[in-house]
Amino acid sequence: MVTLSFVVFLAAGIGLIVITSIVADEMETACDSTSENSISESFRELYTNSDSFYCVSSISGCECYVNSTRLSGTGYTMVNSSSTVTKVQQCTSYLESAYADYGVDFSDINDIIEYLDYFGEIEKDYKCSGMCTIKNKYYFSDINIGAPEKTCFDVIKDDLILGDVRNYGIGYTVSGSILFIIFFIQYGLCCRKNMNARQGQTKQF
Numbered sequence: 001m002v003t004l005s006f007v008v009f010l011a012a013g014i015g016l017i018v019i020t021s022i023v024a025d026e027m028e029t030a031c032d033s034t035s036e037n038s039i040s041e042s043f044r045e046l047y048t049n050s051d052s053f054y055c056v057s058s059i060s061g062c063e064c065y066v067n068s069t070r071l072s073g074t075g076y077t078m079v080n081s082s083s084t085v086t087k088v089q090q091c092t093s094y095l096e097s098a099y100a101d102y103g104v105d106f107s108d109i110n111d112i113i114e115y116l117d118y119f120g121e122i123e124k125d126y127k128c129s130g131m132c133t134i135k136n137k138y139y140f141s142d143i144n145i146g147a148p149e150k151t152c153f154d155v156i157k158d159d160l161i162l163g164d165v166r167n168y169g170i171g172y173t174v175s176g177s178i179l180f181i182i183f184f185i186q187y188g189l190c191c192r193k194n195m196n197a198r199q200g201q202t203k204q205f
Helices: 004-026 039-051 092-098 107-127 153-204
Strands: 063-065
Touching: 092 107, 107 153
Parallel strands: none
Antiparallel strands: none
């Protein structure tokens, strides 16, 4: 059991560390419009895909309901109705077509909403919006929580990928190493015990 555990922990830990390094390297080109790698495109298109239907005229997409005059234009209204939205996920009629060719293979609209909700939590917690340039509004969290203070690029790259996720990888690796040491000690004690038993039997002859 210990043998299997340390193998699993080490594999998971090393795997996470390698993956985070690869993703972080790929993200370096996320704001380069000429880059064609899938990770870069996914991060760029996260916001640009929504621009076509979010906070635009009701003829082209969904109007945004705002409770202040901070935002204005044809895509914003201070009148709340069944057709207005406060975040991208509420504009359900346009989600599937907008993210049909996105870098993530969504099984249905609920998958899209769940995926965007995750980025909504990032926006809300870190007060960020936009990937390469800061946006004037929140996309995946409530548009009325205030004005974004920064882009989400550094948050995702440094705090989440190279921070939280890599730390999980380091933790798994350390745990696997400890389990390996325990296994090695147990194996050594077991072998020594068996060797002593055999030596005792030899002396009896």
